[in-house]
Amino acid sequence: MERLASEQLIDQAGSFWTITNLGALLFAKRLDQFDRLTRKVPRVVVYEGRNKLRTKSDHQGKAGYAVGFERLLEYINSLVPSNEVIDQALRREVKMFPEIALRELLANALIHQDFGETGASVMVELYDDRIEISNPGKPFIPADRFIDEYRSRNERLADIMRRLGICEEKGSGVDKVIQAAEFSQLPAPDFRIGEHRTTAVLFAHRGFEEMDRPDRIRACYQHCCLRYVMNERMTNQSLRERFHLPERKSPHISQVIAATIEAGKIKPTDSAQTSMRYRSYTPFWA
Numbered sequence: 267m268e269r270l271a272s273e274q275l276i277d278q279a280g281s282f283w284t285i286t287n288l289g290a291l292l293f294a295k296r297l298d299q300f301d302r303l304t305r306k307v308p309r310v311v312v313y314e315g316r317n318k319l320r321t322k323s324d325h326q327g328k329a330g331y332a333v334g335f336e337r338l339l340e341y342i343n344s345l346v347p348s349n350e351v352i353d354q355a356l357r358r359e360v361k362m363f364p365e366i367a368l369r370e371l372l373a374n375a376l377i378h379q380d381f382g383e384t385g386a387s388v389m390v391e392l393y394d395d396r397i398e399i400s401n402p403g404k405p406f407i408p409a410d411r412f413i414d415e416y417r418s419r420n421e422r423l424a425d426i427m428r429r430l431g432i433c434e435e436k437g438s439g440v441d442k443v444i445q446a447a448e449f450s451q452l453p454a455p456d457f458r459i460g461e462h463r464t465t466a467v468l469f470a471h472r473g474f475e476e477m478d479r480p481d482r483i484r485a486c487y488q489h490c491c492l493r494y495v496m497n498e499r500m501t502n503q504s505l506r507e508r509f510h511l512p513e514r515k516s517p518h519i520s521q522v523i524a525a526t527i528e529a530g531k532i533k534p535t536d537s538a539q540t541s542m543r544y545r546s547y548t549p550f551w552a
Contacts, residue, residue: 267283270289271283273426274286274288274289274422275288275289275292275293276289285300287300287302287303288422288423288426290303290330291303291306291330291331291423292330292331292332292333292423292426292427293330293332293333294329294330294333295328295329295330295333296328296329297327297328297329297330298328305384305385305386305387306379306381306387306388307326307327307328307329307387308326308327308338308372308375308376308387308388308389308390309324309325309326309327309387309388309389309390310323310324310325310326310327310338310341310342310345310390310391310392311323311324311325311389311390311391311392312324312345312391312392313391313392313393313394314394315393315394316393316394316395316396317393318391323345325341331376331423331427331432332426332427332430332432335372335373335376335432338372339365339368339369339372342368342372342390342392343361343365343368345392346361346362346363346368346392346397347361347362348360348361348362349361349362349471360450362470362471363397363450363452363468363470364446364447364449364450364452366442366443366446367442367443367446367447367455367468368397368399368468370433370439370440370442370443371399371439371443371466371468372388372390372399373427373432373433373439374401374433374439374440374466375388375399375400375401375464375466376388376401376423376427377418377419377420377423377424377427377433378401378403378405378418378419378420378464379401379402379403379419379420380401380402380403380404380419381402381420382403383402383403383462386402386462386463387402388400388401388402389401389463394470395469395470396467396468396469396470397467397468398465398466398467399465399466399468400463400464400465400466401463401464402462402463403419403462403463403464404459404462404464405417405419405459405464406419409457409458409459409464410487410531410551411551412440412457413440413441413444413488413491413492413495414491414494414495414549414551441492441495443455443466443468444488444489444491444492445492447468448489448492448508450471451471451510452468452469452470452471452472453469453471453472453477453481453484453485454481454484454485454487454488454489455467455468455469455488456469456484474509474510474511474515474518479525482522482525482526483522483525483526483529483531485508485509485522486500486505486522486523486525486526486531486532487526487529487531487532487549489504489505489508490526490531490532490547490548490549491549494548494549494552499535499546499547499548500532500546500547500548501544501545501546501547502516502519502520502523502543502545503516505519505522505523506519523547527547530550531549531550532547532548532549532550533547533548533549533550533552534546534547534548535547535548
């Protein structure tokens with residue numbers, strides 16, 4: 267009991283013990299038994315098509331974040347469509363979105379939500395072409411810096427969930443999301459900050475030719491950031507490999523790099539280097 271109290275999960279009131287909001291939020295079997303936390307259970311909505319006009323299913327969780335996380339993740343993953351691919355003459359099914367990316371984004375949404383936003387909860391919305399995971403509140407840092415900076419809104423919650431193996435407090439979650447998207451040949455994730463919510467969007471597979479200018483610029487910037495935090499530099503070749511394009515497509519990649527520089531997202535590592543073949547790039551903030 268003393269250990270639970272030291273973790274701020276329970277509190278002594280005279281000769282009795284009471285469960286704190288933190289304790290209930292993490293370990294309650296049914297959060298709806300706690301009046302102040304009823305609206306903080308995650309909600310999973312599946313839509314038919316690419317908009318909100320027709321709802322196929324609407325599921326609301328019940329358990330606390332720690333005891334219900336794996337079950338919630340399994341439920342979300344079960345809703346994600348699979349594609350059949352042929353790998354070395356063997357057929358296998360691959361989920362539309364990597365599970366590691368879903369895991370990191372779900373954990374981030376739970377941890378970084380603003381509990382001061384009443385009547386709002388973490389939302390997972392699945393469309394035919396994307397999945398959106400959002401949480402109440404605005405982040406403390408700009409969306410462009412999610413990959414290299416970290417600041418927890420709810421430090422105690424983040425600390426306990428890290429020790430339970432649900433998340434990483436060191437802030438490498440977004441790195442894993444971007445890396446998984448690149449490995450799975452998906453468009454770059456999009457992080458959107460609204461008036462009262464922060465949303466992370468994972469898109470279904472689209473080829474390079476199907477991506478529009480913002481898609482390509484976002485992918486170029488995130489690839490540059492990912493290389494930088496790995497102590498490497500982005501080049502025309504590395505970005506071409508990110509898009510899985512042959513060498514003859516190098517001029518197309520040069521155009522993407524030029525557009526990203528024009529957008530102020532990246533910059534040449536060495537401005538004196540004139541050869542496009544050997545030029546490398548870093549994020550604008552590096």
